[in-house]
Amino acid sequence: MLTMTDVIREGHPTLRKVADPLILPLTDDEKKLAYDMLEFLKNSQDAETAEKYDLRPGVGIAAPQLNVSKRMIAVHVPSDLPDETEPQFSDILINPKIISHSVKQTCLSEGEGCLSVDREVEGYVPRNKRIRIEYVDTEGNRQSRRLKDFPAIVVQHEIDHLNGIMFFDRIDPDNPMALPKDLEVLG
Numbered sequence: 001m002l003t004m005t006d007v008i009r010e011g012h013p014t015l016r017k018v019a020d021p022l023i024l025p026l027t028d029d030e031k032k033l034a035y036d037m038l039e040f041l042k043n044s045q046d047a048e049t050a051e052k053y054d055l056r057p058g059v060g061i062a063a064p065q066l067n068v069s070k071r072m073i074a075v076h077v078p079s080d081l082p083d084e085t086e087p088q089f090s091d092i093l094i095n096p097k098i099i100s101h102s103v104k105q106t107c108l109s110e111g112e113g114c115l116s117v118d119r120e121v122e123g124y125v126p127r128n129k130r131i132r133i134e135y136v137d138t139e140g141n142r143q144s145r146r147l148k149d150f151p152a153i154v155v156q157h158e159i160d161h162l163n164g165i166m167f168f169d170r171i172d173p174d175n176p177m178a179l180p181k182d183l184e185v186l187g
């Protein structure tokens, strides 16, 4: 299983590289990494497992964060409804692409965290409120999804990792709490 020792941190050059597209079909190693990434997220969200293995909770992770410069991300966003067990969005996205997006922007009211960033970075991270993405799943099938709000923020944060972009690159250095017009703060 993956633990925090497998996650590279801010300053590691791989986090600033543009990752390579994956060639299908995935090799067995690539498939195993994909499943391990999704399992990491689920483990990190389970209080007992997270405590036992010292995992930081996350809802998204990108292969470059495991020092694998390939265009693959895993996302596991639980439902925010208490009695709902089905996640809002959970999948492994191979060669994901944002096909289109809303003009409207959004951001998390509490700012963003990242498994590769061991410090609190204040400030709003403006992102598209709605996105349409296309990707290939681990079985090689092309998928198309429309996402909005938190799941959309998470997928944009992880796709940024595939392009060497860190969330704090998107915070206005002069006024981190600046709210661009047409931006709706989430949560």
Ligand SMILES: CNC(=O)c1cccc(C)c1Nc1nc(N2CCN(c3ccccc3Cl)CC2)nc(N2CSC[C@H]2C(=O)NC)n1
Pocket: 044, 045, 046, 057, 058, 059, 060, 078, 108, 110, 111, 112, 113, 114, 115, 120, 121, 153, 154, 157
């Ligand atoms: C600096 N302030 C903050 O971080 C911040 C501070 C407060 C609130 C938010 C909302 C913040 N922001 C933020 N919180 C998250 N989590 C909330 C807790 N949750 C979680 C925790 C425990 C069990 C299950 C779960 Cl589900 C895990 C996910 N995740 C992200 N991001 C940014 S997009 C990728 C995603 C990611 O997975 N990061 C590791 N940002």
Ligand code: NI
Pocket: 113, 114, 115, 116, 157, 161
């Ligand atoms: Ni991150």
